[in-house]
Amino acid sequence: MRLISRLVCCVFLLLPVAATAAADDLARRLAASDGWVQWQVPLAPDAGDSCCYEGRGGASGRRGCDLDGRRWSVDDAAATQPGAARELAVYAHVKAGQVDAVRALSASCPVSSTSAITQLDGVDPAASVAWLAARVRRGDGRKGDEGIAAIAFHAAPAAMSVLREFAAVGAPRDRREAALFWLGQTRGADGVEAVERVAHEDADAKIRNHAVFVLSQAQKYDAYPRVLAIAASDRSGEVRSQALFWLAQMKDDRAAADIVAALHRETDAQAREQAVFALTQLPDGQGDKALIDLIRGDYPREVKQKALFWLGQSGSDTALAFLDETLR
Known part of the structure; x- marks a missing residue:
């Protein structure tokens, strides 16, 4: 049994070495190429x-990507279709033996380029992650964002390990923020x-702020109570403020009552002010109703003043009717 344990340990120790060697081989293959190179x-x-994607009539439609475009962006706006091919295409642009751009797209995404695209076969997923890392x-690259996004789309377990590394304390803040975003998205x-x-x-606190934003975008994982807990407990008034703002953006029916409850318990003036503003972000006229309730309720004068200010900015029929009644 002890011999088996040692063998297993040795295997796991050799895995990163093998991935590094394969990544070096991938780097050599790329350096010998020119123009766009793709592997899956x-x-x-x-x-x-x-x-x-591009928006049409309120819906996002896939249009394909121009690899050579100067203004280039990617989104995962479309839900995955059941039974669809689950392959990632990684594109690297090589010039004079150096990679100067990386793109990562679903293999089914149409792409265009003024030059031919060279296909690399037999690329190991762990080697792809190691090379990108x-x-x-x-x-x-652009502060590493393009590489971090590409890593995040890999199914290989190594991708999760690398994202955790990039999100950890000690990494540059912009790298941490990008890694956190893609951890939450993919x-x-x-x-x-x-x-x-x-x-x-x-x-x-700035990293915690960013993490709250990322959580607010992960609503299919019941993110609302996670953000609410931070709005109630974070040691920074600024972070609590931002958590309240994102609660209002999450289109959850509980948000109005929870933000008003935060006003009752909040001791930080900035957080109270942000809570009032957060109410203005509620959908379907909920914000105006909540602001009117603040003005009519038993709240500090500065809270009522902010509520009155934002109600005046609304311009809705509800807000104007209330202001007309109040000013008679």
């Missing part, structure tokens, strides 16, 4: 259909839980 690996199961660590429940731990435990 399994796509993370919780990632959406990554492509370029090394690129991010060197600071290549890594399912495990990713959301990792972001939640940072939101509760990190010493950097």
Whole structure:
């Protein structure tokens, strides 16, 4: 049994070495290429259909991506279709032996380029992650964001480990923020839980703020109570303020009552002010009703003043009718 344990231990120790060697081989293959090079690996199961989209009549339609475009962006606006191919296409642009751009898209996403795209076969997913991670660590690309996004879309377990590393204390803040965002967007429940731990435990209030935003975007994982808990308990008034703002953005029927409850318990003046503003972000006229209730209720004068100010900015029929009645 002891021999088996040692063998298993040795296997796990050799895995990162093998991935690094394979990543070095991938780097050599890329350096020998020119123009756009593409390889495919399994796509993370919780990632959406990554492509370029445009809005039409309130709906997002996939239009395909121009790899050569100067203004280039990608979204996963479309839900994954049952039975659809779950492959990720990674594109690297090589010039004079150096990679100067990376894109990561669903393999089914149509792409265009003025030059031919070279296909690399047999790329190991762990090697792909390791090569991208090394690129991010060197600071290549747009602050590493493109590389971190590409890593996040990989199904390989190594992707989760690298994202945790990039989100950890000690990494540059912009790298941490990008890693947290993609953890929440692509890594399912495990990713959301990792972001939640940072939101509760990190010493950097700006990082906690960002983690709250990421949580607010993960609504299919019941994110509302997670954000509410931070709004009630974070040690920073600024973080509590931002959590209240994102509660209002989450289109949850509980938000109005929970934000008003925060006004009752909140001792920080900035957080109270932000709570009043957060009410203005509620959908379907809920904000105006909540502001009117504040003005009529038993609240501090500064709360009523802010509520009156934001009600005046509304311009809705409800707000104007209340102001007319009040000013008679």
